Amino acid sequence: MNRRHLSLITIASLVAGFATPTLADPNYPSKPVRIIVGYSAGGPTDTVARLVAAKMQAQLGQPFVVENRAGVGxxxxSEAVAAASADGYTLLIAAAPITMNRFVYKDQKFNVEKSFEPISKLSSAPGVLAVRNxxxxxxxxELIALAKKSPGKLTYGSTGLGGSQHMAGELLQRLSGIQLLHVPYKGASNVMNDLLAGHIDMAFMTATGAMPHLQSGKVTSLAVAGPKRLTSLPNVPTVAEVGLPAxxxxxxxxxxxxxxxxxxxIKKLHEAAVAALKAPDLKTKLEGQGGLVIGNNPDEFRAEIREEVNQWAEQFKSVKIDTQ
Structure with a gap:
């Protein structure tokens, strides 16, 4: 066999090596796992991440370390995890805005439907419309009446441009015929801090993570943006009860x-995540904060992501967002 043939064999072997898919480590996890959160510490996504990480750590015998990387909605x-090695040691706790962001940030470096492997939707929670006391x-x-007296003067906070809280504010304006001034933040805890301090007038706070503040009386909860009242806020009506069912x-x-x-x-992580969500103390804590435990399978989660992307594609046609 001459040198040319040897070279061709060597090149072919290298190409085949690069084309070989990542193989699962039979001892996974054999080192700490990072769970990256795209929002600041103390917010609803961070709260869920830390509750679930602690349970998965106990089950799988390695540290599950939560790391906060807030910014750009x-x-x-998301971009950090999309670019990480596909070995199960870098994971993302995502929130609803991940299915909206392509319509807000045109230069994002990932595609939610192609850049990730879904493991499980962990939980959901309705927004609660709260105002400064x-x-x-x-x-x-009364809020709508006040807003109509001063169009564009009342402010509402959100966790970022194009996120669920921002879109909730847009929907409120469209349904009630009012004009509000949007103030975006890097995380839910930042929104709540400024609402408590009176720097903004209102916000749709995600029940999970914000419940202690919503129950404290330091802000006024006006309505639950979900289908039923929360057991942790029994006196707060739903949006349907106040005449805004949509x-x-x-x-x-x-x-x-x-x-x-x-x-x-993926299978091992899914099983551990679902087992974590079934833990009575975790379930009680999440539900006490207005959350609902989900724990679906990867295929179901993938289908829901695809469906949400399609829904937001339609809704963002009527919303103009400037991220400059």
Whole structure:
């Protein structure tokens, strides 16, 4: 066999090596696993991440370390995980805005349907419309009346441009015929801090993570943007009860891995995540904060992501967003 043939064999072997899919580590996990959160510590996504990470760590015998990388509507975290090695050691706790962001940030470096392997949708929670106490309103009707007196003067906070809280504010304006001023933040805890301090007038706070503040009386909860009242806020009416039945705002959290992560690892992570969600103390804590435990399978989660992307594609046709 001459040198030319040897060279061709060598090249072919290298190409075949690069084309070989990532193989699952039979001892996975054999080192710490990072779970990256695209929002600041203390918010609803961070709360779910830490509850689930602690349970998965106990089951799988390795540290599951939560790392916060807030910014650009959670895109900083999403892009980091999309570019990470597909070995199961870097995961993402995603929130609802991940299916909206392509319509907001045109230069994002990932595609939610192609860049990730869904593991499970973990939980969901409705938004709660809350206002600062000094605003002097006690109902949605009073809020709408005040907003109509001063168009564009009342402010509402959100966790970022194009996110679920932002879109909830857009929907409220469209349904009630009012004009509000949007103030985007890097995370839910930042929104709540400024609402408590009176720097903004209102926000659709995700029940999970914000419940202690919503129950404290330091802000005024006007309506639950979900189909039924929350047991943790029994005196707060639903949006249907206050005459805005289409004013639904649901936020979810789910676990994703980089595209190409071996099916055996996805299966192990899915089983651990679902077992974590079935733990009575975790379930009680999430539900006490207004959350709903989900725990669906990877195929179901993938289908829901695809469906949401299609829905948002239609809704964003009527919403103009400037991220400059």
């Amino acid at each position: 959670s895109n900083v975290a 000094g605003l002097g309103v006690k109902s949605v009707a 004013m639904i705002s649901d936020s979810w959290n789910g676990l994703l891995a980089p595209a190409g992560t071996p099916p055996a690892i």
